[in-house]
Amino acid sequence: MSSSKRVQFRAPEQLIEQADVLATAEDRDRTDVLIDALRAYLRESTEKEDVKRDIANAYYEGVIDYPHVKAILGPKEAANLRLLKGQLEDDTLAEEIADL
16 A cells, blocks of 8 residues: 655646546545646656656766656666666776767
8 A cells, every 4th residue: 555645735726726626527536636637747747858868867966866766767767777877987987988
């Protein structure tokens, strides 16, 4: 079972009203509608190459760690980034690339 975390945020009134209308129409809770919307946004965003590049750069710079990269990009892409990061941190390889 997954854990939940309570969050509080401000959103445009019209956006919340739209979520409420959808929740009412589908006989669902507002929270469920917002969670589904957030999941869809994250799924769509992480399929974009520029977002993947931003995540990779943040990982290479130590801003985010491997478990977070794995959580958002999935195990295969995260493993590829970890391998590349290891190669980039290899001083010998870095020197060879710099000499090209």
